[in-house]
Amino acid sequence: MELKDDFMVFSGTANLPLAEKVANYLGRPLNKIDIQHFPDGETFCQVQEGVRGKDVFIIQSGSPAPNEAYMELFIMMDAMKRGSAGRLTVVLPYYGYARQDRKDKPRVPITARLIANLLTAAGADRVLTLDLHANQIQGFFNIPLDQLKAEPVILKYIRDQHWANPIVVAPDTGGAKTAYGYSRKLGCGLAIVAKQRTSGETVDAFSVVGDVKDHDVIMIDDMTATGGTLSAAAKMCRAAGCKSVHAFVSHFPLTEKGQERLMTEGQLDELVVTDSIPMRAGFDPAKLPFKLTQLSVAPLIGEAIKRIHNDQSVNDLFNHE
Numbered sequence: 134m135e136l137k138d139d140f141m142v143f144s145g146t147a148n149l150p151l152a153e154k155v156a157n158y159l160g161r162p163l164n165k166i167d168i169q170h171f172p173d174g175e176t177f178c179q180v181q182e183g184v185r186g187k188d189v190f191i192i193q194s195g196s197p198a199p200n201e202a203y204m205e206l207f208i209m210m211d212a213m214k215r216g217s218a219g220r221l222t223v224v225l226p227y228y229g230y231a232r233q234d235r236k237d238k239p240r241v242p243i244t245a246r247l248i249a250n251l252l253t254a255a256g257a258d259r260v261l262t263l264d265l266h267a268n269q270i271q272g273f274f275n276i277p278l279d280q281l282k283a284e285p286v287i288l289k290y291i292r293d294q295h296w297a298n299p300i301v302v303a304p305d306t307g308g309a310k311t312a313y314g315y316s317r318k319l320g321c322g323l324a325i326v327a328k329q330r331t332s333g334e335t336v337d338a339f340s341v342v343g344d345v346k347d348h349d350v351i352m353i354d355d356m357t358a359t360g361g362t363l364s365a366a367a368k369m370c371r372a373a374g375c376k377s378v379h380a381f382v383s384h385f386p387l388t389e390k391g392q393e394r395l396m397t398e399g400q401l402d403e404l405v406v407t408d409s410i411p412m413r414a415g416f417d418p419a420k421l422p423f424k425l426t427q428l429s430v431a432p433l434i435g436e437a438i439k440r441i442h443n444d445q446s447v448n449d450l451f452n453h454e
Contacts (some may be wrong), residue, residue, distance in 0.1 A: 140442045141184060144162045145193035145209060147202040151226060151408050151431055153193040158435030166212075168205065176205050178212050185217040186262060188402045188442050190261075192264055192434075195229020195248075196386040196410045202229065203248065207255045214256040222259040222441060223252055224434060226409035227384050231266035249273035261437055261447075263430060264355050264383035264400060274417035279447045281437055283383040283407050286428050287353075293382075296349040298376065301322055302341075302367035304354050318350070324368040339369075356384035360394040367400040377402040395421060 144152030164225025176316035190328070191213070192423045193206040213221055218391075233244035252260060253276055260278045265271065271278050291299075300322045303312035309325050316323040338439040350370050352386065357363050357380075367378045378401050385406035392413070395404070405451040407433070412418070418425040431434075440447050 139186075140188035140190065140438075141182065142190045142192065142438065143180070143213075145191065145202065145205050146410070147196070147198075147205070148192070148411050149413060151194070151292050151429075151434075154408075154429055154431030155192060155224075155435045158184070158432050159438065163426055166209065166308070168209070168251070174292055175204045176201075176208050178205075178209050180212050181291055183324065184213055184217070187450060188220050188222070189213050189218040190222045190438055190442075192226070194227045194315065194410055194454070195225055195231075196227050196384075199229035199296040205343040206262075207251065210252075210255040210257065220258045221256055222261060222438075223257045224438070225260060226430065226434065228262045228265055228270065229384070231399070234267040234270055238416050244378050245270050246273040259441065261434070261435070261441065266355055271425040279437060279446070280442065281430070281433055282431065282451060283409075283428075283430055284315070284318075286407065286430055286433060286449065287381050288315070290426070290428055291319065291351060294379075296351075296379075297379075299350050299351050300348040300375075301346055302326060302345065302352045302366065302370060304352055304362045304380075308354055311355070314350075315351070315353050318323040321351075322348070324350075324370075324371050332435075341373050341427050344373075345370050350375045350378045352378060354380070354382045356386065358386045358388050358391055359425040360387075360391040360398070361406075364394055364398040370397070371400050379403045379405065381405045384409050384410070387416060392416060422431060 142156055143164050143166050152163060166178055167181055168178045182433055185377060224449055229249050230244040234325055252305040252432055259276060263281045264283055265280055291434050301312045303309045303325045304311055306325060306327060313323055317402055324345050325342045352366060363380050380401050401423045405426045408427055408429050437447050
């Protein structure tokens with residue numbers, strides 16, 4: 134696809150390796166911006182190139198350290214708008230605070246909506262993101278939002294493994310629709326693990342709906358932070374006689390508690406994640422008792438940036454295998 138040249142791609146510090154891969158896919162280096170963090174915690178940035186009238190893309194994941202990542206993003210956006218950028222598209226490979234998407238208790242915030250308001254107020258003309266935790270977040274925006282899905286990247290990996298007897302498993306009922314889509318595309322069966330979450334870090338899984346005996350389980354979820362859902366679901370599948378468990382998640386904002394749980398309770402044969410979030414500092418995948426594979430979503434994001442800039446359909450990325 135021919136790409137018009139009047140666009141610029143900048144990156145915050147939250148996930149610079151992914152941004153560099155995206156720039157490489159686009160065949161150009163990242164545009165220059167100086168970002169400094171002062172000793173008192175304040176952030177300062179200066180754009181090192183003229184952005185007047187340009188189609189500007191800023192890549193910044195909402196993790197790790199979502200508060201710092203978002204504040205850095207807002208400051209960068211303000212600098213771009215004051216530099217007279219023509220259009221400003223925020224690329225959020227991971228939408229931090231997406232799990233706070235509803236008011237399920239008295240006097241709690243809907244922080245996912247607050248982030249949408251802040252992005253708009255800071256000057257975003259468009260948002261590009263990947264695998265939102267809840268699809269209703271799209272309705273929090275009054276500006277265009279494109280939601281990419283890691284599905285094409287994950288499906289390609291799964292098909293390359295040639296498992297003899299696969300079955301797709303949703304680790305909770307909320308992921309049933311997504312898991313069903315994968316099972317249709319892979320031409321295999323579907324099972325669902327029913328669960329009860331007892332706290333932010335604890336999950337009690339209590340039944341498997343479907344027959345996983347002697348199957349290679351393909352467990353699909355949008356993210357794992359504490360490892361609770363995956364560990365509990367894998368344990369249930371093991372008890373039901375499955376042959377192997379391969380878990381796939383789009384986002385991997387791993388916590389210290391999650392690392393401990395995966396080390397001791399994971400019962401996985403493999404965990405496959407994307408690079409939407411950088412690996413947790415100090416985390417050594419080699420110490421895990423199972424295989425950890427990281428897939429890159431950089432080509433997917435890069436292609437979406439091309440299409441947005443050229444005023445072409447982003448949805449067409451998912452209309453064919």
